[in-house]
Amino acid sequence: GQNIDQPTEMTATEGAIVQINCTYQTSGFNGLFWYQQHAGEAPTFLSYNVLDGLEEKGRFSSFLSRSKGYSYLLLKELQMKDSASYLCAVMDSNYQLIWGAGTKLIIKP
Amino acid sequence: DGGITQSPKYLFRKEGQNVTLSCEQNLNHDAMYWYRQDPGQGLRLIYYSQIVNDFQKGDIAEGYSVSREKKESFPLTVTSAQKNPTAFYLCASSIPGQITYGYTFGSGTRLTVV
Numbered sequence: 001g002q003n004i005d006q007p008t009e010m011t012a013t014e015g016a017i018v019q020i021n022c023t024y025q026t027s028g029f030n031g032l033f034w035y036q037q038h039a040g041e042a043p044t045f046l047s048y049n050v051l052d053g054l055e056e057k058g059r060f061s062s063f064l065s066r067s068k069g070y071s072y073l074l075l076k077e078l079q080m081k082d083s084a085s086y087l088c089a090v091m092d093s094n095y096q097l098i099w100g101a102g103t104k105l106i107i108k109p
Numbered sequence: 110d111g112g113i114t115q116s117p118k119y120l121f122r123k124e125g126q127n128v129t130l131s132c133e134q135n136l137n138h139d140a141m142y143w144y145r146q147d148p149g150q151g152l153r154l155i156y157y158s159q160i161v162n163d164f165q166k167g168d169i170a171e172g173y174s175v176s177r178e179k180k181e182s183f184p185l186t187v188t189s190a191q192k193n194p195t196a197f198y199l200c201a202s203s204i205p206g207q208i209t210y211g212y213t214f215g216s217g218t219r220l221t222v223v
Contacts, residue, residue: 004151033211042113042199042214043152050209087152091208099151 002026004100006088011106012078020073020086020103028093034062034073035087037102043087046073075105083107111136115200115215121223122187122194130185130218132200140205141183142212145169146197155198158183159205187220195222 004024012018024032031050035043049055049064049071061074073086085102092098113134122128132141140159144152154167158177172191177183187194197219201212 008149031208035211040197040217040219042216044214045211048209048211089152095205095208096154096157097152097212099153101149101151 002090002092002098004088004090004098006086006100006103008101009104009106011108012075014078014080014107014109016078017074017076018078018105020075020088020105022071022073022088022100024069024071024088024090024098024100026090026092026098029066030091030093030095032062032064032071033089033091033097034060034071035089037085037087038083039085046086078107080107080109113200113202113213113215115198115218117218118216120218120220122220124222125189127186127188128220130187130198130200130220132183132185132215133181134183134200134202134213134215135181136202136213137180138202138204138213139180140203141177142201142203143167143173143175143183143185144199144201146199146217152199155185194220196220 006022034046037043047062054063059076064071087102088100089097116131142157143155156175158164174186200215203212
């Protein structure tokens with residue numbers, strides 16, 4: 001079966017750095033997405049990785065290793081507004097998104 | 110501004126009733142999707158549509174129905190056959206083939222059975 005694993009919850013301090021990991025096993029691979037979702041709101045697109053390596057976009061970076069079935073989202077200079085759930089999703093061979101359960105990130109002052 | 114509009118934001122349903130959730134987009138996207146989100150679980154696909162007048166079942170289609178009569182609209186009906194409908198429902202759209210942009214989501218409808 002298809003499976004995406006990410007930690008349920010993480011806590012970090014304002015101004016610090018946090019890494020959210022995602023491992024996956026899917027039928028085929030057409031890219032990995034990270035989304036941010038504030039409570040009760042729509043998920044918003046953060047990043048897309050299809051090749052191995054690190055993609056940097058401001059305070060957020062995303063890394064992919066296809067051979068290991070592994071990705072991480074790195075958030076730097078954490079701000080209180082970064083408190084949200086972070087969803088990892090993989091596009092399979094049928095171009096359907098398979099979603100992880102999300103990681104709830106709590107930022108403390 | 111382009112986007113996806115879901116309505117209503119909150120919906121209460123009595124047991125045995127059918128209810129319809131609205132999803133409208135003005136992004137000119139061909140593909141539209143309905144997801145269900147429950148606490149502690151990933152988004153689960155209910156139905157999707159790649160073109161007008163055509164749609165396919167997702168992983169949890171039982172107890173739901175959809176229509177795609179217009180490109181802009183993809184309403185979801187939660188029927189009385191859906192035994193546990195209380196959830197957060199998300200509509201999304203995308204441009205098939207342009208996967209690097211991901212999906213655009215509506216703001217969701219929270220359905221509660223009373």
